Every structure is written in C-alpha cells, then in structure tokens.
Amino acid sequence: MRAVAYDRYGSLDVLTARDLPDPKVGPSELLVEVRTAGVNPVDWKLMSGGLDPMMEATFPIxxxxxxxxxxxxxxxxxxxxxxxDEVLAYARKDWVHGGTFAELVTVPVRAAARKPADLSWAAAGALPLTGLTALRTLRALRVGEGDTVLIHGAAGGVGRIAVQLARLLGATVIGTASAANHDRLRALGATPVTYGDGLVGRVRDLAPDGVSAVADFVGGVLDDTLAVLGEGGRHASVADPSVEQHGGHWIWVRPDGTELQWLADVAGRGDIVVDIADTYALDQVASVFERSQEGHVAGKLVIVVSEDG
Structure with a gap:
C-alpha cells in the first residue's frame, strides 16, 4: 500500500511517501480502505516525539x-x-505505529461507526477526534438544558463542534475568540467574547452570577475559569491537567464507536456542521502539517487518499 511514514522522531523532513506492506487484520479489527483522513495537531506532535513518554512507538510510524x-x-x-460497509473511526491504537495516512489501515471494531449516507467523506474523516473530544468534555461537565457554558477556544476545531453540541443539549453558550471570528460564533448560536485581558469582566457582564460550566480547549486559562464559575460550577480542560487539583476534569478522549455513531448521525442530519478548511493529497502531508503548525486554521484540514473521497 502507499502511505506516508517516518522512521524517527523529528520535524517535517522525516516524512516520506513510500510503499509499505498491507496491514495484517487481527481479531476484532477491520481493514479499511481509506477515503479521507482528518489532520489534528496531535499528529505532528507525535512526530516530534512529544508523546513518547506516554505511548510506546514502533517505527516506521x-x-x-x-x-x-x-x-x-x-x-x-x-x-x-x-x-x-462505509465507516468512520477515531483509530488510535494502544501504541503508535499504523495510522490513517495510508491507503489501508486496521481499525479496532470498538472504535468504528457507520457513515451516514448524507455525511460527506471529507466531514466523516474530519469528525472523529474533534467531535469525540467535544462530546466527552460536555458529557463530563453534564451540560444540559438551562446551563450557561463558557467555551475557551470556541472558534477552534474542537470548540466549534462543542458550541453546536452544547446548543443542541439546551445550553446557552459564551465563546472566547478573536474579533475576526465573532460573526462565525454568532452564526453557531454562541455569544462571542474576546479572549485576553479583561475576559473575566466581559463574561461576568453576560453572566453576573457566573457560568454553570467551563470547557477549556486552549490551556493557560485556569485563573479565568475559576473566576467566572458560579456556585456549584463545573470545569474541564483538554490542555491543562492541573485542573484536577481544582476540582476539574482533565479530558483525554478515547476511541468509542457508540459515541461516534451518535455524533455521525447528528452530523448526517445536519444538526452540527463540520467545517472543512482545505483538502490535500496523500503526498502533501508535510505541507498540511506545516499549515496546521501555523495555527488559526478556520476549519479542519483533510487528507483525501482516494478519488472517491
């Protein structure tokens, strides 16, 4: 099969497109012919060795x-x-080795969901990690009808999904973003506020008694989070494990086919929208990583592996 891989940790120059053996299909696994594969910052952070203290790796990756x-x-x-069957998955395995930037990949059956016919291949490939992260965070916060939720990083990939899901669950949403993204958040049903100095006052102007819950998708905002929480408020972060020392939840999303199926069905009905910023060919992975590293991408970046994608 054709794939993009690296033989050692490093920067973009370690990536090469090459032919690799087709994956073996073990018990409780699916062999999936890849149509599309979403790109996430964790992909190039893994390449740099950033998660090596946490996860075993077998090269080539x-x-x-x-x-x-x-x-x-x-x-x-x-x-x-x-x-x-047409499927989508958050295909993280227990160690780092055979990923999705390839013509074929094995997927644990526990991670797979059926792709709705009305969900595009690009959106299906982009949804799993960001969608599951957003959903798991909101589940941990027990977000529901009548809640007022502050979302740090509401204009990012995970944040935009979280805004839509929180609204779907019946919550009022306040979202932090740069001024350039305020209209985008309003269109999703959130009230935007500019991040940075004075954030606590801006949030308190909108929610004088404090917010019910805070979802942090950026990190470095714990003091602001604690300052805007109302009595009995809940908070969670995907970027700052220290929240656990302050009664919060640190979220590390897990593959979950049941939750992903719920998300896919919601997206297939059009109740949430997965924004696609751009698509790339398989041999352009270095270019898409470079763009992802620049930050501030308005939507998801997606690798289209086959012409049917």
Whole structure:
C-alpha cells in the first residue's frame, strides 16, 4: 500500500511517501480502505516525539488517527460490520505505529461507526477526534438544558463542534475568540467574547452570577475559569491537567464507536456542521502539517487518499 511514514522522531523532513506492506487484520479489527483522513495537531506532535513518554512507538510510524473509508476485510469476531460497509473511526491504537495516512489501515471494531449516507467523506474523516473530544468534555461537565457554558477556544476545531453540541443539549453558550471570528460564533448560536485581558469582566457582564460550566480547549486559562464559575460550577480542560487539583476534569478522549455513531448521525442530519478548511493529497502531508503548525486554521484540514473521497 502507499502511505506516508517516518522512521524517527523529528520535524517535517522525516516524512516520506513510500510503499509499505498491507496491514495484517487481527481479531476484532477491520481493514479499511481509506477515503479521507482528518489532520489534528496531535499528529505532528507525535512526530516530534512529544508523546513518547506516554505511548510506546514502533517505527516506521504512519501518522493519523482520524479515518473514513470502506471495509475491505474483517478479522475474527467482528459481527458488527461487513465488507463494503462505509465507516468512520477515531483509530488510535494502544501504541503508535499504523495510522490513517495510508491507503489501508486496521481499525479496532470498538472504535468504528457507520457513515451516514448524507455525511460527506471529507466531514466523516474530519469528525472523529474533534467531535469525540467535544462530546466527552460536555458529557463530563453534564451540560444540559438551562446551563450557561463558557467555551475557551470556541472558534477552534474542537470548540466549534462543542458550541453546536452544547446548543443542541439546551445550553446557552459564551465563546472566547478573536474579533475576526465573532460573526462565525454568532452564526453557531454562541455569544462571542474576546479572549485576553479583561475576559473575566466581559463574561461576568453576560453572566453576573457566573457560568454553570467551563470547557477549556486552549490551556493557560485556569485563573479565568475559576473566576467566572458560579456556585456549584463545573470545569474541564483538554490542555491543562492541573485542573484536577481544582476540582476539574482533565479530558483525554478515547476511541468509542457508540459515541461516534451518535455524533455521525447528528452530523448526517445536519444538526452540527463540520467545517472543512482545505483538502490535500496523500503526498502533501508535510505541507498540511506545516499549515496546521501555523495555527488559526478556520476549519479542519483533510487528507483525501482516494478519488472517491
């Protein structure tokens, strides 16, 4: 199969497009022919060795954890899916090795969901990690009808999904973003506030008694979070584990096919929108990593692996 891989940790120059053996399909696994694969910052952070203290790695490493594609083979004990099924998955495994920036990838059946017919291949490939991160955070915060939620980083990839899900769950949403993204947040149903100095006052003007919950998708905002929480308020962060020392939840999203199916169905109905900033070919992974590293991408970046994607 054709894939992009690296043989050692490093920067963009370690990436090469090459031919690799087709993956073996083990018990409770699906072999998926990749149509699209979403790009996330964790992909190039892994490449730099940033998660090496946490996760075992076997080189060569094919990056990528998001995937949408077609089942081409099933391993033993996979009654949930058949050859030909269209699926999406957050395909993170227990160690770093065979990722989704390839023509073929194996996916644990526990991580897979069926792709709705009305969900585009690009959106399906972009949804898993950001969507599951947003949903897991809101679940941890028990967000529901009548809550007022502050979302730090509301204009980012995870933040935009979280805004839409929180609104869907019945919450009022305040979202931090630069002024350039305020109209985008208003269109999603959130009240935007500019981040930075004076944030606490701006949030308190909108919620004098404090907010019910805070979802942090940027890090470095713990003091502001604690200052705007109302009595009994809950908070969680995907970027700052120190929140656990202050009664908060540190979120590390896990593959979950059941939760992903719920998200995919919601997106397939059009109740949430997955913004696609741009698409790239498989041999352009270095370019898309470079763009992702620049930050401030308005939407998801997606690798289109096959012409059907």
């Amino acid at each position: 094919v990056p990528g954890w998001d995937v949408a594609g077609v089942v081409r083979a099933t391993g033993p004990d996979t009654p949930e899916f058949e050859v030909g």
